Amino acid sequence: MRRRTALRAALLAALPLAAGCGIQGSDVVEAGGAPTVVVQPIPESRMLLYFLGPHGEPMPVSRDTDTTYFPLPERTRPEGGPGEADAASAGVGPGFESGEEPPYGSSPATVKVLAALLAGPGGAEFQAGITTELPESGGPIRVESEPAGGIRLRAPFAARELSRGAVVQLVCTAAYAVDRSGTAPVTVEGPDGALPATTCEAAAG
Amino acid sequence: MKTCVPGEEPGAEHEAGPSAHAPGPSARTPGPSAHAPAAGPGYGTAPENGAGETRPRQEDAPARSRRGRTRGRGPRPFGLRTRLVFAFLLVAAVGCGTTAALTYRAARSAILEQTQNTAVSAFRQQVEDLNISLPLDEGSLRDRLLHIARQGKPRPWRVYAEYGTLRVSSTDRPTSSVLTPELRARVHARETTPHTGFQRVVTNGTPYLTIAVPAVFLTQVGGEPQPTGLVLYAVMELREDEANIEALVTAARDGALPALAIALIPALIAARGVLRPVRELRHAAASMGRGRLDTRIHAKGSDELADLARTFNESAAELERSVTELRRAEARARRFASDVSHELRTPLAGMLAVTEVLDEDAGSLDSDTARAVRLISAETVKLAVLVEDLMEISRFDARAAELHTDEVDVADCVRKTLSGRHWTDPEQVHAVLGEGIRARLDPRRFDVVVANLVGNALRHGRAPVTVRVHADGGSTLVVQVSDRGPGIHPDVLPHVFERFYKADPARARSAGSGLGLAITEENVRLHGGTVEAGNHPAGGAVFTVRIPL
Structure with a gap:
C-alpha cells in the first residue's frame, strides 16, 4: 500500500517532464500595438476616402489632391466660385497650417472630397475588392458648419435608408476632410430627415 | 537391594x-x-x-x-537494504525529475520567448519600414513582401498579406493553411485598436510561429493610428527551437540517470551503516542464546544503534x-x-x-x-x-557421570544381575529373555537399571515379577519389568521417578532410599533411552525401558 503510494508520487513527479515535452500550440497572444506605415502621398497633399472592404470594414483610400482625377469638378464649380483656387489651397491642407481656420461649411475641398467619395472606387480599388455602399447621387452633398461644432452634410438622397457602412463612409470621409484629426462630429441629413451626429470613430466602432 | x-x-x-x-x-x-x-x-x-x-x-x-x-537467507525482497535503496532512489528521482522538469519548462519558455520576441519585433520593424500608397496593387505588394521575406529573423519566414480581397505572399501559394481563423479574427477585430498578435501552431507535427500585423497609419503627427486595411502575416518554422528543446530533455535525462546511479552509493553506505550493527547485534543475541554470556558488541559512535549496542552490552553483562x-x-x-x-x-x-x-x-x-x-x-x-x-x-x-559402554549380550547381563541378587526363584522373578540381542551398554549402569526396577517391583508390587527383554524392530532394546501388584495410582504415575517421592505420605518409612527410580531414570537417559511407568490392563505396574541399539 505504502509502496504503491510512493510509486504514484514518483509518477506524479515525472508527469510534468513527460507531458510537457516539445513545443505546444498556444492561443493568440497580443504583442503590442500595430506598426505604423507611411502612406503616400504625404498628409498635406492627399485626401482620404473611406470605402468598404469585402467584409464591410472601412478601408481608407488615399488620393493625391494634385493629380487625382476629379470626376465632378464642374458640378461643384457653380456652388463654390473659387473651386479651382480651393483645389490648389487644399494641397496645403484645409487651412490648419495657415493658422486662419475657415468655417467647415465653406471648405470647398470637403465638398470635392465628398464628390470623389460619391463617385465610387476606381480601378486599383476594384482590383482589391473595395466597394461603396453609397447610392448613386443625383447631386452634390453640401457641407454646412454647425453652430455647436462639427459639420452637417446635406445629401440629396434619403439619409435614413443609408446602410451602416454608407454612414461610416460619409462620416469618416467628411471628418478627415475638414480636420486631419478626424474627430469632428458629423450629422448626415437627407430629404427624409437627419441622423444623429456621430464621429468617425463611433461610427466605425 | x-x-x-x-x-x-x-x-x-x-x-x-x-x-x-x-x-x-x-x-x-x-x-x-x-x-x-x-x-x-x-x-x-x-x-x-x-x-x-x-x-x-x-x-x-x-x-x-x-x-x-x-x-542461508539471501537478500530479502523487502529488507532494510532494499527499502533504504528504494527510498534513496525515490528521493533522488523525485529531486532530479522535479528539477529537470522545472528547469526544462523555464528553459523552454525562455527559448520560445526569445524566438518569439525577436521574430515579432523584427517583423514589426520590417512592416514599419513600409512605404505604401492606398489602395495597394498586387505587384507592388508582392515586391515588398519578397523584400520582407528575405529579412527573416531569427529564422527565415514566409510572409503573407491580406488587403481587401487581395491575397499576396512571398511564396507561390497566396495563403497559408497554418494561419488560424482565431489569429485572423483577432487582427481584424474592429472593436479594439489594432494589435500585433502571434500564435504557436503545430501542424502535422511541425511547430510554427505565426505573427499577424495589421498595418496602421497616422492621419496627422501624434494622431490616432488608423487601420489601413492591410494585414501582414509571417509564418516561421520552429524546428530548430524544437531541436534545442529536445536537447534540453536529453540533457536532463543524461543528468538524471548518473544522479540516480550516484544516489545508489549513499543508499548502500547508509544501508551498510545500519545493517552491519544490526547483523552484529543479531549474531551477538544468537550467541547469547547459545549460552555464551560473555558476548559483547563493539559499540562505537553516538547514534541510536550504538546506544542499542551499549544497552545490549550492559544487559549482557548484567545477565552474565x-x-x-x-x-x-x-x-x-x-x-x-x-x-x-x-x-x-x-x-x-x-x-x-x-x-x-x-x-x-x-x-x-x-x-x-x-x-x-x-x-x-x-x-x-x-x-x-x-x-x-x-x-x-x-x-x-554434576554431570560427572560417564558412560563406559561395551558390547554385551543383553540376556546374559540380565541373568547376571538376577543371579547376583539371588533372584533365582522363578516364583519370585520370571525372566523372558530374547536371546542373542547384543547392545552397546554400560554393563554396570544397565545392571543398576534392571536391579532397581526388579527390586522396586518386588518391594511395592507382588510376585511373580516378569522381566522381558526383546529388540523392538531391531533398533530399540526394550526391557519390561511387570508385577502382579495393585498397580500404580494414576495420580502417582507422573511422579514415580522423582526423588524421595512417597506414594503414600502416611507411610513415611520405606525399605528403599527413595532415590532408586530417579537413579534408574538418570542411567537410562545417559544411554540415550527412556523409561516409563504404566499399568498393565490386566493389573500390575509395568516399567518399560527403551534404549536405542
Whole structure:
C-alpha cells in the first residue's frame, strides 16, 4: 500500500517532464500595438476616402489632391466660385497650417472630397475588392458648419435608408476632410430627415 | 537391594581412602572435581566445567540449524537494504525529475520567448519600414513582401498579406493553411485598436510561429493610428527551437540517470551503516542464546544503534553476572550434598564393619539387646545405601557421570544381575529373555537399571515379577519389568521417578532410599533411552525401558 503510494508520487513527479515535452500550440497572444506605415502621398497633399472592404470594414483610400482625377469638378464649380483656387489651397491642407481656420461649411475641398467619395472606387480599388455602399447621387452633398461644432452634410438622397457602412463612409470621409484629426462630429441629413451626429470613430466602432 | 550395585562397586571402596585422609571439609579441594575420581576409574573424569561444555553441546544442534537458516537467507525482497535503496532512489528521482522538469519548462519558455520576441519585433520593424500608397496593387505588394521575406529573423519566414480581397505572399501559394481563423479574427477585430498578435501552431507535427500585423497609419503627427486595411502575416518554422528543446530533455535525462546511479552509493553506505550493527547485534543475541554470556558488541559512535549496542552490552553483562551467581549457588548446593554424603561415607564404613561384628555376636546377647543391635545394623546398612545413592545422584547432577559402554549380550547381563541378587526363584522373578540381542551398554549402569526396577517391583508390587527383554524392530532394546501388584495410582504415575517421592505420605518409612527410580531414570537417559511407568490392563505396574541399539 505504502509502496504503491510512493510509486504514484514518483509518477506524479515525472508527469510534468513527460507531458510537457516539445513545443505546444498556444492561443493568440497580443504583442503590442500595430506598426505604423507611411502612406503616400504625404498628409498635406492627399485626401482620404473611406470605402468598404469585402467584409464591410472601412478601408481608407488615399488620393493625391494634385493629380487625382476629379470626376465632378464642374458640378461643384457653380456652388463654390473659387473651386479651382480651393483645389490648389487644399494641397496645403484645409487651412490648419495657415493658422486662419475657415468655417467647415465653406471648405470647398470637403465638398470635392465628398464628390470623389460619391463617385465610387476606381480601378486599383476594384482590383482589391473595395466597394461603396453609397447610392448613386443625383447631386452634390453640401457641407454646412454647425453652430455647436462639427459639420452637417446635406445629401440629396434619403439619409435614413443609408446602410451602416454608407454612414461610416460619409462620416469618416467628411471628418478627415475638414480636420486631419478626424474627430469632428458629423450629422448626415437627407430629404427624409437627419441622423444623429456621430464621429468617425463611433461610427466605425 | 540397591546396595548390590553401588556397594559392590570397587571404586567406592578405593575412594573412601583418600577422602578419609582429608583433614576436614575446609581443607578439601572445593568442587566436585575433587570427587571426580571417587566414582571410580570409569566415572567422573569429567571436570566441573565439563558441565558447562555439555549444555552448549546439547543445544548446539538446534542453534546451528537456526543460524544456518538465518544465514542461508539471501537478500530479502523487502529488507532494510532494499527499502533504504528504494527510498534513496525515490528521493533522488523525485529531486532530479522535479528539477529537470522545472528547469526544462523555464528553459523552454525562455527559448520560445526569445524566438518569439525577436521574430515579432523584427517583423514589426520590417512592416514599419513600409512605404505604401492606398489602395495597394498586387505587384507592388508582392515586391515588398519578397523584400520582407528575405529579412527573416531569427529564422527565415514566409510572409503573407491580406488587403481587401487581395491575397499576396512571398511564396507561390497566396495563403497559408497554418494561419488560424482565431489569429485572423483577432487582427481584424474592429472593436479594439489594432494589435500585433502571434500564435504557436503545430501542424502535422511541425511547430510554427505565426505573427499577424495589421498595418496602421497616422492621419496627422501624434494622431490616432488608423487601420489601413492591410494585414501582414509571417509564418516561421520552429524546428530548430524544437531541436534545442529536445536537447534540453536529453540533457536532463543524461543528468538524471548518473544522479540516480550516484544516489545508489549513499543508499548502500547508509544501508551498510545500519545493517552491519544490526547483523552484529543479531549474531551477538544468537550467541547469547547459545549460552555464551560473555558476548559483547563493539559499540562505537553516538547514534541510536550504538546506544542499542551499549544497552545490549550492559544487559549482557548484567545477565552474565546473574547467571554466574546462580550457577555458583547451584554448584555450591550440589557440592554441599556431595560433600555431606562423602563425609558420611567414612564413618559409615567404620560403623558397617562394627555392626557386622555385632550382628555375628548378637546371638550370644540377651534378646532385647540382640534386637537393638540388629536394628542398628539394619539401619546402618540402609544409611549406607542412602549415602551411596545420594553420591550417585550428585554425580548425575554434576554431570560427572560417564558412560563406559561395551558390547554385551543383553540376556546374559540380565541373568547376571538376577543371579547376583539371588533372584533365582522363578516364583519370585520370571525372566523372558530374547536371546542373542547384543547392545552397546554400560554393563554396570544397565545392571543398576534392571536391579532397581526388579527390586522396586518386588518391594511395592507382588510376585511373580516378569522381566522381558526383546529388540523392538531391531533398533530399540526394550526391557519390561511387570508385577502382579495393585498397580500404580494414576495420580502417582507422573511422579514415580522423582526423588524421595512417597506414594503414600502416611507411610513415611520405606525399605528403599527413595532415590532408586530417579537413579534408574538418570542411567537410562545417559544411554540415550527412556523409561516409563504404566499399568498393565490386566493389573500390575509395568516399567518399560527403551534404549536405542
